[in-house]
Amino acid sequence: METTRIAVEGMTCQGCVNSLTRALKSTPGVQSATVTLEPAQASIEHDPLAAPVDALRAVIADAGFEAR
Numbered sequence: 001m002e003t004t005r006i007a008v009e010g011m012t013c014q015g016c017v018n019s020l021t022r023a024l025k026s027t028p029g030v031q032s033a034t035v036t037l038e039p040a041q042a043s044i045e046h047d048p049l050a051a052p053v054d055a056l057r058a059v060i061a062d063a064g065f066e067a068r
């Protein structure tokens with residue numbers, strides 16, 4: 001497992017935090033995900049082979065936010 005922190009733009013409320021958390025946690029290879037508004041970021045514990053960083057960034061984009 002590896003922990004990756006990604007800055008996320010576009011989240012405005014707890015609803016955004018919750019939906020992104022759900023999207024990340026339902027991604028195969030992701031063990032846990034903690035999303036916060038302040039600072040606006042996602043901290044993700046993941047298997048880098050099953051869920052590489054590029055895939056995590058794609059999940060964030062698909063959820064409607066911008067990975068920085």
Ligand SMILES: [Cu+2]
Pocket residue numbers: 011012013014015016017
């Ligand atoms: Cu929101």
